[in-house]
Amino acid sequence: MSTESLKFAKFDHSNGSSFQTPEDVLSADLPHGEKHSILEEWKRRVADEHRRDGIDPNGQTLDDAIEKLAGLRT
Helix, strand or coil, X not given: CCCHHHHHCCEECCCCCEXXXXXXXXXXXXXXXXXXXXXXXXXHHHXXXXXXXXCCCCHHHHHHHHHHHHHXXX
């Protein structure tokens, strides 16, 4: 099994923050829009990588976090 996909098991933000799970993004002290951007970018990176090998261990978790974030916005 390739370890290449493990590089997307966390998300390193350009501001120096690192998120281990999508739930960490949701609980971070960041504006709603920035959280959404992080989750969408993370999802895009996972999708791009896994398109080649057909494995997507984080995709559903990222989708769940994006949906939860959308539900929090009122």
